[in-house]
Amino acid sequence: MRILLTGGLGFIGSAVIRRLISETEHEVLNLDKVTYAGTHTSVQSVSDSNRYHFSKVDIVDGPAVTDAFASFRPDAVMHLAAESHVDRSIDGPGEFVQSNIVGTYEMLQAARSYALEADIMDRFRFLHISTDEVFGALSPESPPFDESTPYDPRSPYSASKAASDHLVRAWHETFGLPTLITNCSNNYGPFQFPEKLIPLMILKSAAHQELPVYGKGDNIRDWLFVDDHAGALLRVLEEGKPGETYAIGGNSERTNLEVVQQLCDLVDTQLGDNGARQELISFVADRPGHDLRYAINASKIKDELGWEPSHSFAEGLAKTASWYLENEWWWRPLLTERYEGERLGVTT
Numbered sequence: 001m002r003i004l005l006t007g008g009l010g011f012i013g014s015a016v017i018r019r020l021i022s023e024t025e026h027e028v029l030n031l032d033k034v035t036y037a038g039t040h041t042s043v044q045s046v047s048d049s050n051r052y053h054f055s056k057v058d059i060v061d062g063p064a065v066t067d068a069f070a071s072f073r074p075d076a077v078m079h080l081a082a083e084s085h086v087d088r089s090i091d092g093p094g095e096f097v098q099s100n101i102v103g104t105y106e107m108l109q110a111a112r113s114y115a116l117e118a119d120i121m122d123r124f125r126f127l128h129i130s131t132d133e134v135f136g137a138l139s140p141e142s143p144p145f146d147e148s149t150p151y152d153p154r155s156p157y158s159a160s161k162a163a164s165d166h167l168v169r170a171w172h173e174t175f176g177l178p179t180l181i182t183n184c185s186n187n188y189g190p191f192q193f194p195e196k197l198i199p200l201m202i203l204k205s206a207a208h209q210e211l212p213v214y215g216k217g218d219n220i221r222d223w224l225f226v227d228d229h230a231g232a233l234l235r236v237l238e239e240g241k242p243g244e245t246y247a248i249g250g251n252s253e254r255t256n257l258e259v260v261q262q263l264c265d266l267v268d269t270q271l272g273d274n275g276a277r278q279e280l281i282s283f284v285a286d287r288p289g290h291d292l293r294y295a296i297n298a299s300k301i302k303d304e305l306g307w308e309p310s311h312s313f314a315e316g317l318a319k320t321a322s323w324y325l326e327n328e329w330w331w332r333p334l335l336t337e338r339y340e341g342e343r344l345g346v347t348t
Ligand code: NAD
Pocket: 006, 007, 008, 009, 010, 011, 012, 013, 031, 032, 033, 034, 035, 036, 037, 038, 039, 057, 058, 059, 060, 079, 080, 081, 082, 083, 084, 085, 098, 099, 103, 129, 130, 131, 132, 161, 183, 184, 185, 186, 187, 188, 193
């Protein structure tokens, strides 16, 4: 297949590209705006391949997106480009409305015109990568989210992703575009920008800095190793049914405090310095509108497409901690030039 992938310089998109180039015969065009979250170093292990192509495009720019379709002539789209950090959506929601809603609209319009003109509407695929945050917040007793859970987004980020999911579904129902949607839980692993909980805590704890846990640390997330998510996305693209939604999760619910404590112990062990890093944990002001719990029932993708995660949380977390401790070349420039680890997303 010729796959037009958006957001391939980010965390999950780069994992998908590394997998597409190293483990399949597919050809990829990566469209990315190169925001603060995107870096070419995340795909440098495969970027010499003649099956990898890059074009610097803001997906909000409709004519540029249309040109990319016309020149690359894809069989499929994997749409990951988005503003992705909840705390930044509190500080500046406008970018989220632009990239996540308007950008998805431009992608859908260009895909529809292209597939019609190329007369490939039946075999074309548009995979939209979304999040479990569109479903809102669970109480500790509620059953996990699944494909039938009503939408109830509560942050500017999740509202913008929910809006984009609705557009994708509308383009399927109204225009017959063969779309698929995935709603995945929290990812972690190598090459994640160090604003997110797990990389931030690894790097701060390694540097003996205070570890800011929001509220009481009792919020719960369902963690999935990023390479497992990449595998699920390829499975949905190749075998999923157009018009369907697939919920993807890691069967690994943990409180934030448990995650941070486990990371402290891993960093202590891996650096071998008896750092007593749990003592660095500090409870700070909560995130406004902080969703209490996310969890996914991933039985549909398991039963229908035969996918399930292959990493346990303990394995994935140990791999992730050692990757950050061994790959300063990747994260140091980001901390120096783009984000120094300061608190984001506090309203006054
Ligand atoms: P990320 O922030 O690491 O990367 C986003 C990428 O998109 C960056 O390379 C950025 O340059 C690019 N981008 C942003 N706006 C763009 C625009 N207007 N035009 C072109 N490129 C643009 O994000 P991520 O964590 O890799 O998430 C990727 C996708 O997966 C997002 O759609 C996100 O909502 C979804 N998702 C993320 C998670 C998670 O835990 N990280 C979980 C479920 C779903």
